[in-house]
Amino acid sequence: MCGIVGAVAQRDVADILVEGLRRLEYRGYDSAGVAIINNDNELQRVRRLGKVQELADAVNNNPLSGGTGIAHTRWATHGVPSEENAHPHISSNNIAVVHNGIIENHQELKNLLIEQGYVFTSQTDTEVIAHLVDHLLKTEASLLAAVQKACKQFIGAYGTVIMDRRDPERLVVARSGSPLVIGYGLGENFLASDMMALLPVTRKFAFLEEGDVAEITRFEVNIFDKKGNAVERDATEAQVSHDAGDKGEYRHYMLKEIYEQPTAIRNTLENRIIDNQINTEAFAGDGVNADQILKDIDHVQIIACGTSYHSGMVARYWLEQYAGVSCNIEIASEFRYRKSFVPKNALLVTISQSGETADTLAALRLGKELGYASSLTICNVPGSSLVRESDMAFMTKAGAEIGVASTKAFTTQLVGLMMMTIAIGKNKGMTPELQQELVQSLMSLPAKIDEVLALAKDIEALAEDFADKHHSLFLGRGDQYPIAMEGALKLKEISYIHAEAYAAGELKHGPLALIDADMPVIVVAPNNDLIEKLKSNVEEVRARGGLMYVFADTDAKFASDDTMKVIQVPHCDEAIAPIVYTLPLQLLSYYVAIIKGTDVDQPRNLAKSVTVE
Numbered sequence: 242m243c244g245i246v247g248a249v250a251q252r253d254v255a256d257i258l259v260e261g262l263r264r265l266e267y268r269g270y271d272s273a274g275v276a277i278i279n280n281d282n283e284l285q286r287v288r289r290l291g292k293v294q295e296l297a298d299a300v301n302n303n304p305l306s307g308g309t310g311i312a313h314t315r316w317a318t319h320g321v322p323s324e325e326n327a328h329p330h331i332s333s334n335n336i337a338v339v340h341n342g343i344i345e346n347h348q349e350l351k352n353l354l355i356e357q358g359y360v361f362t363s364q365t366d367t368e369v370i371a372h373l374v375d376h377l378l379k380t381e382a383s384l385l386a387a388v389q390k391a392c393k394q395f396i397g398a399y400g401t402v403i404m405d406r407r408d409p410e411r412l413v414v415a416r417s418g419s420p421l422v423i424g425y426g427l428g429e430n431f432l433a434s435d436m437m438a439l440l441p442v443t444r445k446f447a448f449l450e451e452g453d454v455a456e457i458t459r460f461e462v463n464i465f466d467k468k469g470n471a472v473e474r475d476a477t478e479a480q481v482s483h484d485a486g487d488k489g490e491y492r493h494y495m496l497k498e499i500y501e502q503p504t505a506i507r508n509t510l511e512n513r514i515i516d517n518q519i520n521t522e523a524f525a526g527d528g529v530n531a532d533q534i535l536k537d538i539d540h541v542q543i544i545a546c547g548t549s550y551h552s553g554m555v556a557r558y559w560l561e562q563y564a565g566v567s568c569n570i571e572i573a574s575e576f577r578y579r580k581s582f583v584p585k586n587a588l589l590v591t592i593s594q595s596g597e598t599a600d601t602l603a604a605l606r607l608g609k610e611l612g613y614a615s616s617l618t619i620c621n622v623p624g625s626s627l628v629r630e631s632d633m634a635f636m637t638k639a640g641a642e643i644g645v646a647s648t649k650a651f652t653t654q655l656v657g658l659m660m661m662t663i664a665i666g667k668n669k670g671m672t673p674e675l676q677q678e679l680v681q682s683l684m685s686l687p688a689k690i691d692e693v694l695a696l697a698k699d700i701e702a703l704a705e706d707f708a709d710k711h712h713s714l715f716l717g718r719g720d721q722y723p724i725a726m727e728g729a730l731k732l733k734e735i736s737y738i739h740a741e742a743y744a745a746g747e748l749k750h751g752p753l754a755l756i757d758a759d760m761p762v763i764v765v766a767p768n769n770d771l772i773e774k775l776k777s778n779v780e781e782v783r784a785r786g787g788l789m790y791v792f793a794d795t796d797a798k799f800a801s802d803d804t805m806k807v808i809q810v811p812h813c814d815e816a817i818a819p820i821v822y823t824l825p826l827q828l829l830s831y832y833v834a835i836i837k838g839t840d841v842d843q844p845r846n847l848a849k850s851v852t853v854e
């Protein structure tokens with residue numbers, strides 16, 4: 242999604258802004274732009290369609306001087322990707338604006354502003370912010386006052402930064418629905434939509450809260466809440482490392498992140514298991530007794546989107562099978578717009594890598610109104626909106642995930658969800674033996690994943706078969722069904738091959754009609770209670786001339802032949818099989834994408850953190 246960087250400094254800030262945008266590239270975008278106020282108090286603006294490098298080249302060819310500036314990567318919502326729709330947008334040659342989110346009532350505001358004589362030069366919703374602030378400045382005493390007044394007229398979501406060339410050492414920022422973080426420097430201050438952008442210049446950050454408006458100068462940051470009261474927002478030192486944004490020896494972030502999974506899982510488990518028991522402090526929240534809440538709940542409602550939704554689907558199997566607690570799982574964008582029933586003593590669990598996904602956040606807010614007993618988020622980004630707004634948070638310790646296709650965030654979510662299952666099950670009759678068994682399975686994961694990663698060469702060879710394919714089918718049963726769904730999502734998002742996932746038992750109810758030699762069928766087959774059922778489904782495909790690629794437990798007795806290529810996956814405990822079988826599917830989609838020559842880390846049309854609904 243769109244990215245924002247801003248700076249007020251004595252030094253020239255063009256390089257800081259462009260580097261900041263580079264560090265936000267992973268979020269997905271189609272154009273980029275920068276505006277800087279120079280020493281003669283003139284606005285200079287450069288915008289380019291395409292990569293940040295295009296913008297960097299343009300800025301190198303025509304260097305921009307000046308210490309106050311804003312920059313943006315745009316992911317089109319209103320108006321096609323183009324230079325004229327790229328941000329910053331300017332009004333009356335005085336005001337420059339960048340914006341993340343959507344101003345839903347932009348048409349209405351636009352009509353009013355046209356009546357006031359404003360001429361619109363883009364098809365974006367953002368341009369109304371620039372003209373409205375300019376218009377209000379005719380009567381308001383300061384940029385801050387004009388922005389505060391303008392915000393009252395906006396319906397929708399925004400993280401926005403505004404500057405006025407007549408007041409050249411000040412930025413005004415406003416947050417409602419789209420995250421913004423302030424970065425504190427010495428004699429200079431910064432802001433961004435994601436702290437990753439600012440790690441080269443500062444490590445001290447404060448997150449704005451919903452409804453905050455702030456003015457930022459070189460020496461001061463003044464924050465006002467939605468009622469206009471001056472407030473303090475805690476500044477904290479970033480834990481994430483400066484080079485988290487580097488690919489290291491890997492060709493792509495995605496590959497690096499796939500290989501980081503043993504470490505990410507180790508970090509997620511560290512200090513959270515004491516004497517084979519889950520330390521419920523891992524689920525802590527301000528002023529809440531996590532231990533008691535997990536004891537009291539009788540039902541779990543999980544809400545998430547995309548890959549995170551798939552981890553929630555696995556958790557449903559686990560919670561009902563191991564903890565004996567009923568569980569529902571729903572896509573956030575559906576949950577938030579339907580009337581739902583809230584069972585007694587129900588815990589609302591959101592799952593999110595970014596912690597900023599607009600639909601998931603809206604679902605959490607709705608859930609609080611509906612009367613869930615408590616809320617817990619399983620999240621990878623400390624300080625994110627979901628973490629701050631939930632009663633409890635379990636932080637996955639995957640580290641920064643840059644590749645748009647989620648990998649290590651997913652497997653660490655599953656680790657967190659299994660820990661939650663054990664922590665809840667403990668009070669619902671889960672035997673100490675089973676608790677110990679599940680904990681030991683979790684502890685064995687990093688080494689097991691290393692074994693699976695050693696299959697990379699075989700999987701790379703398999704990927705060749707997909708080069709000319711346009712469709713594919715993923716099959717799994719039980720808790721492997723969501724893993725099949727996750728495999729299909731990975732393949733479609735980075736290789737652009739159409740991929741569907743089915744619970745293997747559903748095959749004969751329709752999708753069997755699709756089977757032919759041009760439709761590769763990928764099967765995940767751990768050696769569990771369902772293996773014989775799955776083998777029957779495999780025979781159904783074989784009988785229709787389908788070609789299969791089976792990731793099978795070494796003990797499951799699958800053998801390669803003319804119709805089936807088998808990759809033997811090292812045997813693992815049943816409980817952790819969903820995590821283990823995710824890895825080969827991640828590698829398969831990665832290698833297919835390499836053959837297809839797609840942009841693996843920033844697949845077309847996609848964004849890393851989906852902050853608009």
Ligand code: F6R
Nearest residue numbers: 547548549593594595598646647
């Ligand atoms: C796919 C992917 C997305 C996200 C989804 C939710 O690889 O990454 O499907 O899982 O956009 O994002 P988070 O987890 O940040 O809420």
